[in-house]
Amino acid sequence: MATSSSHSAVRRVAIFGGTHGNELSGVLLVKHWLKHGEEIARRSMEVRPFITNPKAVEKCVRYIDTDLNRVFDNQSLSGDQKGKVPYEIEQARKINSLFGPKGSKNGYDVILDLHNTTAHMGATLILENSRDDFTIQMCKYIQTSMAPESCAVLLIEHPGVKYATTRSIAKHPIGIEVGPQPQGVVRADILRTMKNVVNYALDFMQYFNEGTEFPPCSLEVYRVLEKIDYPRNESGDLGAIIHPSLQDQDWKPLNPGDPMFITMDGEVTCYEGENTVYPTFVNEAAYYEKNQAFAKTEKVTLMAQALRL
Ligand SMILES: CC(=O)N[C@@H](CC(=O)O)C(=O)O
Numbered sequence: 556m557a558t559s560s561s562h563s564a565v566r567r568v569a570i571f572g573g574t575h576g577n578e579l580s581g582v583l584l585v586k587h588w589l590k591h592g593e594e595i596a597r598r599s600m601e602v603r604p605f606i607t608n609p610k611a612v613e614k615c616v617r618y619i620d621t622d623l624n625r626v627f628d629n630q631s632l633s634g635d636q637k638g639k640v641p642y643e644i645e646q647a648r649k650i651n652s653l654f655g656p657k658g659s660k661n662g663y664d665v666i667l668d669l670h671n672t673t674a675h676m677g678a679t680l681i682l683e684n685s686r687d688d689f690t691i692q693m694c695k696y697i698q699t700s701m702a703p704e705s706c707a708v709l710l711i712e713h714p715g716v717k718y719a720t721t722r723s724i725a726k727h728p729i730g731i732e733v734g735p736q737p738q739g740v741v742r743a744d745i746l747r748t749m750k751n752v753v754n755y756a757l758d759f760m761q762y763f764n765e766g767t768e769f770p771p772c773s774l775e776v777y778r779v780l781e782k783i784d785y786p787r788n789e790s791g792d793l794g795a796i797i798h799p800s801l802q803d804q805d806w807k808p809l810n811p812g813d814p815m816f817i818t819m820d821g822e823v824t825c826y827e828g829e830n831t832v833y834p835t836f837v838n839e840a841a842y843y844e845k846n847q848a849f850a851k852t853e854k855v856t857l858m859a860q861a862l863r864l
């Protein structure tokens with residue numbers, strides 16, 4: 556077995572902001588970098604900032620017709636949909652032709668997609684593939700550089716839960732999710748954290764292109780297991796809300812018997828699973844419509860081989 560994986564140089568990197576128009580750290584950073592490209596320039600590669608959903612940004616909403624970050628599947632991208640095409644599908648096709656096409660060797664090498672969450676997740680890297688050594692090494696580098704500030708890695712590779720993200724058209728997609736930040740609001744601390752993560756990611760790629768060898772590494776990630784919805788009544792309205800002892804406790808253990816939800820009358824629903832899980836996206840505003848109160852994750856350790864050019 557090879558002891559190091561050899562990759563070709565990173566030539567083209569895109570930084571996406573405004574995939575959700577009301578997640579303002581990424582919107583402001585990308586708009587800034589469109590004017591001040593020198594701040595993200597690195598000698599060995601092209602770095603292109605891009606606003607992915609300009610109409611949603613203009614209106615400061617998550618999306619116009621449908622969630623852009625769910626429509627990068629082959630069917631939506633292929634263009635055989637009849638009738639009036641939703642704005643985000645049109646936009647997805649445009650983005651796919653500029654930065655993809657998805658699954659081809661012509662796609663961008665890396666796409667960093669910037670998001671904010673209303674959940675108390677801190678800096679989070681979203682990884683789509685547990686066997687992509689390049690991206691695992693990048694996550695490790697970012698995590699190490701961010702210390703002592705924490706930087707969790709969320710692995711969304713799960714047949715039932717995975718979705719077709721905007722960044723998935725790149726060879727190495729990575730989501731950068733930072734919170735808590737309310738929708739339509741920008742906080743300097745959250746924006747600064749996001750900017751630091753982007754700069755560390757770019758530094759990693761520059762070092763890699765210069766021939767730096769990264770030793771084998773292990774990476775602790777939180778792997779998504781399941782989405783949990785709020786208790787709801789027959790009409791689909793909320794029957795209970797996140798319990799105060801779960802609120803803001805993203806990445807903290809949820810043990811059997813721990814409270815999850817509380818009704819308006821004070822009735823508590825507890826976690827009845829057998830194993831400790833690690834909730835994330837707890838009380839994310841955008842997920843009420845997606846029937847998700849939080850996601851359960853488990854801790855898993857990934858391994859990556861040594862990496863060099
Ligand atoms: C709050 C939010 O928008 N989160 C992103 C996560 C991701 O990019 O994978 C989403 O649901 O698309």
Ligand SMILES: [Zn+2]
Pocket residue numbers: 574575578669670671
């Ligand atoms: Zn988002």
